[in-house]
Amino acid sequence: MKKSIVTISLLLTAFLPGKACGPYTPTHNFYMMNVFGYEGPRSLFYDQVDDFWKAYTGREPEQYSDYFSNNSEMLLAAARQKGDREMTTYLNFLNQYTAICEKIKETWDYPTKEELEQHAATLTSMHTAAKAYKGKRLKPQYVLLEMRTNLLLGQAEQNLTVWKKRASRLPAGVFREMCRNLYANALLKSGRRQEAAAIYAGQGDWESISWLASGATSVEGIKAMYDEDADSPVLPYLVEHFVNSAQEEFDLQEQYDFTADQTFKPHVDKFIALAQGIIRERKTKNPALWQTAIAMLHYTQGKFSTALKEATEAMKMEGPQRVKDNARCARLLAFTRCNKPAGKVGAFIAGELDWLWGRSSVNSAYEKNYYGRMLDRTMIQNLYKRYAEAGNANMQMALYALSGQVPGGETENNPGHSNFGEYFAEMDSHKAEDLIAYWAFLQSTPTDAMGRFAVKHIVFKDKDYFNDLIGTKFIAEGRFADALSYLSKVPLSTVNGQGISFYMAGRDFTKDRWLQRQRLDDSELWGDTPRPDVKSNQKIAFCQDMIQLTSAYNLANAKSRPQAAYTLASRYFQSSCYGDCWYLTHYAWTCTDSARTQEKDFAQQALQLLGESALSKDARLRGKSLFAKAFVTRSVGGSGQWYDLQPEGVLLNGEAEIKAYDELALFCRRKPKVMAPYVSRCDVLRRYMASK
Incomplete structure (x- = not known):
């Protein structure tokens, strides 16, 4: 928890994805369940704080951390240019606070006793200044500073009072929400776990929910949480964690000489029995969550027909729209395992893919969001195999074109940008005659719904590129x-x-x-x-x-x-x-x-x-x-x-x-x-x- 709050408080860096070293292929076996709504690593409140400083400075740096580099040089320069002494004073306090956070976070060089005493003195001085602030414009920032210093001084319980008397009365905005996050920390420390969880869940604070629920991820822990509150805000996280962990275990069974049936299946069976019992009890307002989990767990075990029936039933049950969307994704995955994409069946699948396409976007980590990931998984893991079995080279290549182009459909998937990309590799695995037919397919209006879906969404249709590719293929064929x-x-x-x-x-x-x-x-x-x-x-x-x-x-x-x-x-x-x-x-x-x-x-x-x-x-x-x-x-x-x-x-x-x-x-x-x-x-x- 400390790590989460300190990270939130710093507001210094955005977590951007790194490129791994090694011959790793892209992932298509994405986790099926995402009911909590977490879309990848990104500092909480990142966008709102970024918008605040962008509006203040009139500048947008290459990366978020540039605002705070060199002791907030960019921000201080803007404040001085405006003659804004009030903001300059606040930024100096913020620099002191972030410097201390950097010192005390997990590093090899832990602060000495003297440094800790100096930190405490500095924090106490900042705390006093924050409480003494009488202005209005920066009141949200100073109340937040007061709560931050309380946390680092080991006085988190005082934030209960600060929230009740001052922070809760702040105008709606990012700084009030940051105060509320620290209030949740104080609630948790005082034993009010469900109240804290409700705030974390409402804010989408995945890291804090993960920490809060870390001791309850087993079937027994999930049952205990349910018994405490049938609709605990922690339960969506716990159920999602269990389902995705089970998927990971069964995936290992396919990749290695490892028998998940003997090691993890008993836990899965126990969870399914628990979920079925919860649905029968009718205490929860979210039975769709449990039914969707059952469907996904059966899907991971290869019981596709069973999963299809269960996911269809989950869509009819009570629950938030996000949960029902998960059920719909589970239904599509199971459906494409049970049926070939032709005729009316193909039209239904194309309609579902169109729905996913419309919901797809780039999340804060520059990766596909949940809907984009499920679209990708359905196309590559399920539909590609169907078209390969049918010998449909056009759709095999088209699916990889769409996979690289999702999310959003706004960016063309130009295979010429990477000769080691999956789309290029797929085209490169075919003969020149196949590529001629594929180029004609991209210019056509296919008679089948799946073909029309593909042609409609594929953006890259450069005739010069395809002429060069086809010609080069013919050379390679002699x-x-x-x-x-x-x-x-x-x-x-x-x-x-x-x-x-x-x-x-x-x-x-x-x-x-x-x-x-x-x-x-x-x-x-x-x-x-x-x-x-x-x-x-x-x-x-x-x-x-x-x-x-x-x-x-x-x-x-x-x-x-x-x-x-x-x-x-x-x-x-x-x-x-x-x-x-x-x-x-x-x-x-x-x-x-x-x-x-x-x-x-x-x-x-x-x-x-x-x-x-x-x-x-x-x-x-x-x-x-x-x-x-x-x-x-x-x-x-x-x-x-x-x-x-x-x-x-x-x-x-x-x-x-x-x-x-x-x-x-x-x-x-x-x-x-x-x-x-x-x-x-x-x-x-x-x-x-x-x-x-």
Whole structure:
């Protein structure tokens, strides 16, 4: 509790979400229950206090804490400019108070005895000044200061009197509500738990409710709270906590070798029995809460038909609208598990999704609110699987477009902004023909309700982006003529707007990867350093080159065919995920890349062609081809990175690599005079030959 109140009192920082380190995918398995209304970490009263200082200063800093940085420099400057001595005095008191709060909060450097004595003296002086304030304009702030100092001086019980005599008579506003929060703290300390809980719940003070209810989260604790007050304001929190905890336990069962049925199910069964009994007793004015909890608990156990009936019943019961909305979400989740989204069923689902879409918004932590989370969960966890089973690629891609675009539908989900986003990854998993059909779908008026829902809400419909994506997909599939028909429509401005343009401007696909590494310093790629613009779309030039080379290869005679095969092999490998010009076939690269099932295996195609050129009667071309074949085989067999460590004494991986280096070593021994210098400098070959 102390932590909550001190945090509230500081009003210094907004809790913004951080980016986790690690290869974590976005969450779609959101908690199903949210009856308390908590929407993520954010300082209580944040928006109201922010509005107050914004109106006073006429400024809106980049972040809320800037108001109070450097001893409230921004606020004091505004007060001095206005000649507002009254506010200046108050801000100096506030700075002293926040400095003490910073000192006494949980840190390694706890205050010394002398510092604590100094803090007490300062707080006492501030308390006296707050009580002595006779003005009207800042009376709410000074009453709040009085109650804050009471709390830190260990005199919280005095806030009962302060509230009754002064704070309760303040005009409605954020400072009165902050006083009321401290009054709730005093109520709690005096044993009046339910009264305190009512205030915390009414203010949406999740942290204080969590602290207050921390000893009552078990089934027995919930029953005791119910017995004390059948409609205790703590019960929605406790029920929500239990249901979401149960969901967490059953999720663990799916992810790990862990049997929730044996460990947590008895508690769930006991809770369900309690909830059913409470509904039968008819003492509560909120039976919908308990029925919704029962439905969600059965849903987490895979009892979807049962959950559907229970959630439908919960919607008819008495309870707050927020609880009934939870029941409606539970019904939709269960319904989409029990039914396929087609015909009249699809129309019903689309209507429910539209309702969720209309209620979705960004909460204070820049994340989806409850309705947005349930919309996301329904689409990705339930409906995506249905469409995947039906082979409906259009709706599979559309659902991920909507997932990234929610909440609100105001922000376009541009897959070009992240080549590691789920929407792009979903599109990237399909063939070019699927993407052509999807683009047509986005321009259409679908005959089914779910299709219309998707097309109506998807904002990003950039034809240049899709032409580039489809053309690039065709390249990766080895369909170069088809690729040209789409890439020729892409303006150069689109190409220069892509991250890969940096590599396109600095690399040449006609160079042999096994003879030269085209290194670029991309350490400052995302900094302020301007990137060079490309003068032409290299993908178009590559397609034209591949069409010409393939034709020359097909028409070549026995004498010229080996050289044609070698040149074509060089292009295939250079544009593969192992080459320097990977940007011709993909939008991103990692050292763990490999050929994808829906694409042509360019590296294997290169090996096949090199096998042909290695049979050339020209000894130099034969040696060059064998060297290239060994290089390609080794590149495919390992990542080629410094940390791709081999066991001690092991130089090559697998039979294919050994065979390729055996052939190259044999050629070098038999034809030492025609062996090119780059072959003799190959450290892997030298070590391999030495080991033989």
